[in-house]
Amino acid sequence: MLESGPLRKIVTGITLFVCILVVAVIGYVSAGWKLEDSIYMVIITIFGVGYGEVQPVQSLQLRALTIVVIIAGYGAVIYTVGGFMQMLIDGELNKALGARRMTRDIAQLQRHTIICGFGRMGTILARELFSAKRQFVIIDSDERRLQAAIDLGYLIVNGDATEELVLEQAGIRQASVLAVVLSEDATNVFVTITARELNSEILIIARGENPRTEKKLLGCGANSVILPTTIGATKVAQLIIRPTAETLLMSLTNRDDMKEDLGQIGLQFDELVVEPTSSLVNQELSTIQIRSNHGFLIVGLRHADGRLTMSPSGSTKLASGDVVIVLGRVNDIPQLEARFSAAGKKMVYRGAVIEPS
16 A cells, blocks of 8 residues: 555645646636647646747736746646655665565574475465464565565565575574475475585475475485375375264364363363474384373374374384374373474473473
8 A cells, every 4th residue: 555645745746737737728818828829838838848939928917827837837746756756765665674674583583484485385384383473484486475475474585495595594594494385396306405405403394296206305305295185185085984083083173162171171182293303203102101191192193194093002103294183181281292302302382491301
C-alpha cells in the first residue's frame, strides 16, 4: 500500500494543475480569444515550449494572467513530480532498511534452521516451525514467494541455495538444521554437498522425488532423506489397511480439545524423534522402557519411511528418523525426550535445559 504522504501530494498536485489550466483558459477566453487558442496558449506557457504567443499579449491583464499561469503551473508540476520522487525514494529506502535489518537479525541467530525452497513443502514446514516458535531462515530466488514469506514475518535470503555466499548469508555455520526441500533432486544434491562442506556438524534433511536419489543424497552428506511420494503412498496404504488405528492416532495427537483434556489431568501426547546421533539408533524399543523409571505409554511408532506401527513390540529396533509417539505425565516427557537427543549433549525442551543420562 502506498504511503499516504506522497500519494496525497500527487493527487493534490494534479488537482491544482487541472484547476490552473481551467482558470487560465477561462481567462484567455474572457479576453476574446478562441477556445482552442486559449488551450494552446496555456500549454505552451506552462511547459515553456517557446513557440511564441498565438496572439499578441499587450494588455496588462493578459500579461498578469500569463505570469500567474507560468508561476502557478510550474509550481503544480514541481509539487506533483516531487510526490512521485518521494514515493520512489521512500520505497527504495524502506526496502534497503528492511534488507539491512533482516541481515542483522539473521547474523544474530544461533542453532536455527535453514529452509531451502519456499514451495508447497517449504511453506508448510515454515508454518509448523513458526507455530513451534523455532528460529528459521528461508532461502529462495522467487520474488513472489519471498514477498509472501516477508508478509508472514519470516526471515529470508534472496538467492540460489547452491551458492556458498547465499548459505553464508543464511548463517549456515551457526545453524543446527538444514532442510533442503527444493523441487529438483539435482539441485538438492548440489545444496547438500555445498552445505556439508561449509558445516560438517549440521543436520541435513533433504527431499527426494525419485527414490533412486536417496542413496546419492545420503552419500553427499544428508543425514535423512524424505521421499514425499513414498510417504504419501504409505499413508494412503495405512488408511486402507488400518483405517481405525491411523484415524484414531491422528485424532488423538491433533485435536486441541483432547490435548487440553489430557493436560488438565497432567498427561500429554508427544512425538520423540530418534536423531541420527542418538545412542538409541539400532537399539530395541524395550531399551527405553527398561532404562526409564518414569511412567509412560508408547502408543505408536512412525518409521522414517512413513509406516505406522500401533503398540509396537519391545523387540522393535529403532532407526534414525523414527518417531516414537508416547503418552505420559507432563513432567516425565522431558526426561524421556533427553534419551532421544545426541549422546552426551545438553538439549532444551520447552525452555528447560536437560542433561541426558
